[in-house]
Amino acid sequence: MTERLxxxxxxxxxxxxxxxxxxxxxxxxxRKAEEARACxxxxxxxxxxxxxxxxxxxRIVRETAPELEPRTWYxxxxxxKDGKVLCFFQPASKFKARYATFGFTDxxxxxxxxxxxxxxxxxxxxxxEERTLRELVARAVGR
Numbered sequence: 348m349t350e351r352l353x354x355x356x357x358x359x360x361x362x363x364x365x366x367x368x369x370x371x372x373x374x375x376x377x378r379k380a381e382e383a384r385a386c387x388x389x390x391x392x393x394x395x396x397x398x399x400x401x402x403x404x405x406r407i408v409r410e411t412a413p414e415l416e417p418r419t420w421y422x423x424x425x426x427x428k429d430g431k432v433l434c435f436f437q438p439a440s441k442f443k444a445r446y447a448t449f450g451f452t453d454x455x456x457x458x459x460x461x462x463x464x465x466x467x468x469x470x471x472x473x474x475x476e477e478r479t480l481r482e483l484v485a486r487a488v489g490r
Contacts, residue, residue, distance in 0.1 A: 355442045362422030382418035382427075389419050396471075397438035400447050403472045404436045404480070411484040428454065433487055446470050449480065455487035 352360070369385065370378055390401040401424050408415055408426050415426035415433060425435035433454050439447045450466035457463050472480070 353442075359421040359423075359441070362419070366419055366422075379416055382416065385419045386417035386424050389422065390424050393438050394440050397440050397447055400469055400472060401436050401438065403477070404449055407472075407477060407480050408434065408484055411481045412488045412490075415484075415488065428488060434484065451483070451487055456489045457483065457486055 366385070369381065373381055386405075390398065390405060393401055405417070405424060409417070412426070412428075415428055416430075418425050418427055418432070420432045420435050423435050423437050423441065425432045427433060431454050432452050434449065434451045437444075437448045437450060439445065446468040447470070448466050448468055451457055452465075455465070457465065467480075467483075469476070
């Protein structure tokens with residue numbers, strides 16, 4: 348049996364292709380500014396409660412690791428280190444999920460022995476969750 352992409356997955360692939368086209372030919376500060384603008388627009392366009400979660404994640408990441416560069420990745424707000432995505436916010440609305448997630452790519456320095464989580468479900472961010480997210484982002488960038 349051949350598995351097919353869902354409509355949401357196909358849309359994410361199209362968004363990634365558009366991201367690559369948008370960045371083509373741009374370098375340095377112009378590219379970073381364009382990617383940051385696209386990330387901010389993506390967050391602003393999210394429905395609630397995803398928008399509130401994404402805004403809080405954005406603030407946490409920018410304050411904790413200002414060296415990370417905001418961008419979009421498959422149409423999701425993401426943050427890159429040395430041009431490669433390190434962490435991202437996946438809104439619940441993107442794939443009609445029950446909860447949003449904050450995830451890390453394999454570039455994140457979260458290793459703990461032979462088993463560690465790389466994605467975290469979010470329905471709200473209180474003080475305790477914010478502390479945990481700040482610790483994870485700091486570890487991910489190697490602090």
